Amino acid sequence: MAKEIPKTLYRGVVIQYENLKGFRFHGIDLVPYGEPIIDENGRKLIGDGNEFGIYMTDNQSMVYSAYGNVHGIGTPLSRDIRIGRYSDFIAIPDVGICYEINTEGVDVREPWISDVLMGHYNNGFEGSEYITDRIPSQNITVTHIQIGEDYLHEEEFIDVTDIQKAEEVTKKKLEDRKKRLEDFLKLATTLDPQKRRYLGEREKHLFRDIYGENGVKYKEENSIDLFHAAGILTQLLFTHYHNSPDNLDFQTLLYIEQLKERLAKSKAPDKIDTLLEMIQTDISANLEKKDAFVERKKVEGAPANTAMFEQKNLLFTNLFNQIATIQKKKEQIATTKLQQMHIDVIKKVEQMLQIKITPTIYLVDPNTYGGTPQLYYKTVPELVQERGQIFQQIDALYINGSLDLGTSNMMKRVIMEEYVKLEQAALEKEHTQTNQDTSSPKSK
Numbered sequence: 001m002a003k004e005i006p007k008t009l010y011r012g013v014v015i016q017y018e019n020l021k022g023f024r025f026h027g028i029d030l031v032p033y034g035e036p037i038i039d040e041n042g043r044k045l046i047g048d049g050n051e052f053g054i055y056m057t058d059n060q061s062m063v064y065s066a067y068g069n070v071h072g073i074g075t076p077l078s079r080d081i082r083i084g085r086y087s088d089f090i091a092i093p094d095v096g097i098c099y100e101i102n103t104e105g106v107d108v109r110e111p112w113i114s115d116v117l118m119g120h121y122n123n124g125f126e127g128s129e130y131i132t133d134r135i136p137s138q139n140i141t142v143t144h145i146q147i148g149e150d151y152l153h154e155e156e157f158i159d160v161t162d163i164q165k166a167e168e169v170t171k172k173k174l175e176d177r178k179k180r181l182e183d184f185l186k187l188a189t190t191l192d193p194q195k196r197r198y199l200g201e202r203e204k205h206l207f208r209d210i211y212g213e214n215g216v217k218y219k220e221e222n223s224i225d226l227f228h229a230a231g232i233l234t235q236l237l238f239t240h241y242h243n244s245p246d247n248l249d250f251q252t253l254l255y256i257e258q259l260k261e262r263l264a265k266s267k268a269p270d271k272i273d274t275l276l277e278m279i280q281t282d283i284s285a286n287l288e289k290k291d292a293f294v295e296r297k298k299v300e301g302a303p304a305n306t307a308m309f310e311q312k313n314l315l316f317t318n319l320f321n322q323i324a325t326i327q328k329k330k331e332q333i334a335t336t337k338l339q340q341m342h343i344d345v346i347k348k349v350e351q352m353l354q355i356k357i358t359p360t361i362y363l364v365d366p367n368t369y370g371g372t373p374q375l376y377y378k379t380v381p382e383l384v385q386e387r388g389q390i391f392q393q394i395d396a397l398y399i400n401g402s403l404d405l406g407t408s409n410m411m412k413r414v415i416m417e418e419y420v421k422l423e424q425a426a427l428e429k430e431h432t433q434t435n436q437d438t439s440s441p442k443s444k
């Protein structure tokens with residue numbers, strides 16, 4: 001008795017980069033790849049001796065773990081350049097795609113499997129395999145798209161809610177990865193083969209921080225967040241990379257990478273003080289090792305070459321001082337942002353209430369010929385009254401629902417700051433005017 005065909009089956013494929021451009025993720029029927037081999041009995045076979053056709057399974061986990069899971073080396077950009085102890089290629093990753101198949105109206109059957117490959121049936125997973133000669137596009141749903149890991153990037157899963165967009169995003173990401181990998185390959189070709197061989201995990205993370213998706217090679221400097229310790233390290237990495245992109249200072253860059261690792265494991269990873277304490281600890285430890293080294297050489301009666309310690313101390317102190325400089329820059333940025341926010345809020349209040357917040361006003365003096373407007377400086381009481389009126393208008397907008405509580409409070413705070421400055425300036429002007437009046441000679 002023939003086995004009942006499940007209503008839903010699953011299929012997975014892995015696509016190499018060179019085949020991806022012409023590959024359609026949706027909207028076309030699935031057909032077998034290539035041409036069949038005809039055996040002596042007239043059966044259509046594939047190269048391993050199994051039946052020719054489109055293979056599917058009733059075990060979705062098998063598809064995600066095996067057939068649709070990217071695990072190959074990808075497409076090497078160069079066969080001559082290898083990285084690390086495992087001689088990894090710098091390669092564009094493959095893309096894994098998994099499908100859910102609605103079997104209604106599809107001619108599905110159990111495949112003929114060669115005796116030799118029966119041990120690999122369904123890739124060793126529970127469940128059964130099925131086969132067909134064609135699957136109409138309307139019976140196919142893409143459930144999973146995976147871009148594999150490469151030397152500069154972790155594996156990535158693409159949102160398949162909008163499959164047209166998912167296809168565009170996947171192909172765009174592959175092209176972007178290819179460009180970054182090519183940039184890294186240019187550097188790798190300049191490294192001594194022995195040095196390439198001994199590149200480890202820290203070096204890989206360093207190269208990802210330089211050439212990866214968010215690498216400093218492609219960042220705009222003003223996009224770096226300097227208000228957290230991790231951002232400070234990114235700024236240091238940015239500066240040292242761009243100072244000499246073709247001749248990297250590996251000692252400094254790898255120390256910054258080490259600080260990043262230690263910071264992530266610390267109890268206060270966001271605090272810049274944590275970062276400074278780490279460098280101070282390294283400075284102290286280096287000096288202690290230097291003193292111990294000198295003492296040991298003195299006992300041995302041998303000269304003590306402390307150049308290595310001096311070099312490390314210079315590295316540590318330079319980075320410490322650079323962080324201090326970055327902090328000053330950060331304070332300037334914060335001040336500028338605060339000033340701009342203040343200006344923007346004042347403009348918004350002026351526009352919203354149709355007023356002009358200014359220390360002066362033009363008034364017509366009736367004693368002036370022709371009623372020419374004269375510049376008049378508001379007094380402190382007038383400014384206090386004006387501020388109160390603005391507060392009342394803002395409160396009214398909050399009450400009628402035009403403003404939320406947070407916005408109304410923020411506006412009143414900024415208005416208060418602005419009027420404190422205006423009132424202080426008015427008070428100083430009054431004092432200046434009073435002093436001028438009292439010091440003027442009286443007419444006889």
